[in-house]
Amino acid sequence: MEVTEAVAIDHGLKKEEFSKICELLKRTPNLTELAIFSAMWNEHCSYKSSRKHLKKMHTKGKQVIQGPGENAGVIDIGDDDAIVFKIESHNHPSFIEPYQGAATGVGGIMRDVFTMGARPIANLNSIHFGSPQHKKTRNLLRGVVKGIGGYGNCIGVPTIAGQTTFDESYNGNILVNAMTLGLVNKNKIFYSKAAGLDKPVIYVGSKTGRDGIHGASMASATFDDKIEEKKPTVQVGDPFTEKLLLEACLELMADNSIIAIQDMGAAGLTSSSVEMASKGNLGIELNLSEVPCREEKMSPYEIMLSESQERMLIVLEKGKEEHAKKIFDKWNLDFAIIGKTTNSKKIELIFDNKKVAEIPIDLLAENAPIYDRPWKKTKLPQKLKFDKDEFKSLKLSDCLKKILSNSNISEKKWIWDQYDHTVMGDTIQKPGGDAGVVRVHGTNKAVAASVDSSALYCFSHPLTGGKQIVCESYRNLISVGAKPIAITNCLNFGNPEKEKNMGEFVECVEGITEASKYLDFPVVSGNVSFYNETKDKGIKPTPTIGGVGLISDYQQMLTMDFKTDGNLVYVIGKTDGHLDQSIFARELLNEKKGPPPTVNLFNEKNIGETVLDLSRKNLIVSCHDVSLGGILTAVSKMCIKGKKGIKINSLKGLTNKYEYFFGEDQARYIVEIPKASLKKVNDILNKYSVHFDELGTVNGQSIVYKDDINLPIEELADAHKYWLKKYMDS
């Protein structure tokens, strides 16, 4: 096939990009070469629209061992232990084929983590679906959950936390973001940078098939009516092979045989080989006839673009081939020496004894296009003036029940029951809490992790929204007694070629950067997913933050369930009653305008450190951050989890109870304090000059507030626990 501009455009390249390729190569590429360019230059692999802005991110910190740019980020948690983690999107394939899309998303992110030598110890996910009324939502949700479970359960890594939301903006583009944490000795981390000449390049894992060809390009385009035709671009996963690959790789990593290792993810063999060579400033020669193929007569083009799962590329020390082969034989995996490192600084492909492609590496990596796309700032919306007389017709208890059973607030047990969350025997906080917590096996330490996003806030004002999610992540970790250390982010946005979408991206990144800098909560890994758009309709901006924190003594972990009658309950942090963009405004007033709550980073940090101090001194026995739905929603969850009631005090100087109870002001926590600790707690709160309200006392089996609320916990639990199950069964 002759390569023309039209062929290039079919491969997702722009006209100008094709001319640039011809100019750089000083000739027209052949089809295989064109395919390699298209795979490396698409948005998904090249970050061409985002790179300029990602550079500004705050990525350094005392505990950061590896920031963005590797397979995953790495942080130091003391005693030679390090945590490797990353979040990644698998949005486009999951919409086309929910089970396989989600499953291979989980598989891909786990490979990123064990590629670095770490054993995965926890999975999390953040999944977002269209309106519950939309005809596709139920099946997509069912498929995605089954896919995530099907893969993670089989590997035997617990899924410890997650987030699920519904919003009509995801009707045509669901989001599936998967995160994995792994544990590694910090002196035994493996990287993707090749080094040394004439070193053998090894292919291990599954055979290469025709699945997933053009997957990365598909993920770099918007959807139209013909989306069903894209099914063949979705990869098919085999968790059993991945489990074997995991064990085999970790076994080989126990000694010094590996120079560099890279999993074959998006754009398969192309991107893994180019990245390893590029990082090592080397060339690489691959003999594609040696690649183990699942199907007959696969062409170089297909071999280079296949996104078959469960494959790894390794640059090995010379002379270690037999030793490595023995390990992969033991685990019944393919092992093939397919090439070597060279000093040509080119990627050279041989097939049937003929050279079929030759491209200088720097054209693919460093010379990939970078765009400074035009973008538009989003103005802060005007604060709404609510007609408070209108509130009076609303009964507090009815409002509460309605909010607790809201699709985005209600408990997601139907989902997490399908995930094995206890395998590996170290899960000490299961899904449903503020963060999932796993012990660092065999030590007193535990690692907490949480995933968060706030698309409504980000849509209303991206800059504030970006800051808010980082803070929310910070609070969720502190609420379980963990010191926040670092984050990974998955930036899900619409079409970057549209100024509004690009602006949302730029400003969310700015917000994330500002907050992570202030809170000393650096970004160590992440990915960007653009083009979440169908027939011109894009998603709300949905950056997802995966936060990781450390509990140095796991016995100090906190949970949110109320513990003992008679204990006092405080709200730490000030409540102004911000109702704009709240669940209350949406659900009960049908009001969707207004700005998100203001983020005050000083307060976030100061109040966060206060609560952490209280937990380190064992002065509080339960803790929960106040987020969506405000104080009354948060306190109800604490009651439901603990099967205990609360008597809420008559609050002095309260201007409006609806604003107080349902406002979504930031930087607030609810804590439960044993009477004996009260004086010490008050002293610490005063020392940090932190505002707090004495909300009430843990008491009985109902939530009681003056004559306004008297609700048995069981009734609240019914409202809260069964929305999703009923929805899925209906």
Add this chain to the structure above:
Amino acid sequence: MRSSVIIFPGSNCDRDMDVALKKFGFKNQMVWHNDQSIPKSDLIVLPGGFSYGDYLRCGSIASKSKIIKSVIDFANSGGLVLGICNGFQILTETGLLNGILQQNKFLNFVCCNVFVKVKDKQNKYFKDLKKDVLELHIAHNEGNYFCSDDELKSLEDNNQIAVTYCGKDGTENEKTNPNGAIKNIAGIFNKNKNVLGMMPHPERMIDKYLSGEDGSLFFKNILDNFK
């Protein structure tokens, strides 16, 4: 007491079982599926997971693996063989235990705490156990036990039903049955009661920071009965 945990490709509760056994004082060793023989043991454990990817049927390929003949010989000579979750599935596939484990009635994987009633204490696993109802943990997609009427009758007549799903107070009914298993069966013995297969994972319930501690009682009891 010496124990051996068999590792099949795809096993994923092997380490958890090793940790649990050692915690309570078993001298445990791990045995690879391709080995010909098993070191001298007083207890052999087939752990949970997805042996051989659970291809064909859960446990079926493992039941034809190289090591399995030694397991069967050991069981037939009266040795204690414990199969948890996938291990239970393997034991039914080998024929050491009757019946089969089908997909859960509600067609979903289920991971949660359950209560089980100990139905028989005339055996080396549950003899003198202080409790009648244990809180354990399940995590499976194919735990829906089923067998023929004749087999069920024989299980009942010989007191081979080991544990059944129940409520906190011991009530057994449809509500307390998480997967649709016939007669709420969560675990059974062979005729001699030296082979026990059960879906719940005691190894995930061995300290108070995990889902619970009743798993500890189970392991300690096996040791106490051995002494």
